[in-house]
Amino acid sequence: MTARLLIVGPQGSGKGTQGVRIAEAFGIPVVSTGDVFRANVAAGTDLGKQVTSIIDAGDLVPDELTSAVVRDRLSQPDAGEGFLLDGYPRNLAQVMHLDEFLGGRDEALDAVIALVVPRDESLARLTARAAEQGRADDTAEAIETRLNIYERETAPILGVYGTRGIVDEIDGVGGLDDVTDRIFAALDARGLRRRSAD
Ligand code: AMP
Secondary structure (H helix, E strand, O other): OOEEEEEEOOOOOOHHHHHHHHHHHHOOOEEEHHHHHHHHHHHOOHHHHHHHHHHHHOOOOOHHHHHHHHHHHHOOHHHOOEEEEEOOOOOHHHHHHHHHHHHHOOOOOOEEEEEEOOHHHHHHHHHHHHHHHOOOOOOHHHHHHHHHHHHHHHOOHHHHHHHOOOEEEEEOOOOHHHHHHHHHHHHHHOOOOOHHHO
């Protein structure tokens, strides 16, 4: 069966790691806009050049550009049977773009996993990652900007998906495996079957 999933959470919530685990268990690709942008920056493509300074500042890439990237990715054959979106949609305009695109294919999201992590905890994890990985957008200022954008623009999308009854709020504090188990339990309860559960 297919699973069209979205994982939402503040930066530093562990959504990237959990997203990969979920996608693997369901046999679906992860579609991470952040990863697509970073790959383009690294490869020096036109898209990469357009977005470098925006990403480094921790600001959002324009909605039209981001949505075009996602439409293109979701149109590839491996996303036909399902996908896990990570980092998109990130505001209400992007929710509308995604609705339009999926609606045109008679598809809809099955579940939205909302990782709940207090701001202090996200901040501590991001600061630790900055020290380890040295990502260009992990400066104190860019981290602050990203967390503010999350609270102001991204958290409200959960209201929209909440009225559709597809949001599962998951406590993101604790061991990685514990959080994964919580997510799997919520998806199981929706009748979404993992490949590994066959
Ligand atoms: P992430 O890895 O999801 O934290 O994304 C890294 C950066 O890529 C963000 O801080 C934004 O600059 C950009 N980005 C990723 N996804 C989006 C999106 N859906 N809309 C706009 N910008 C995005």
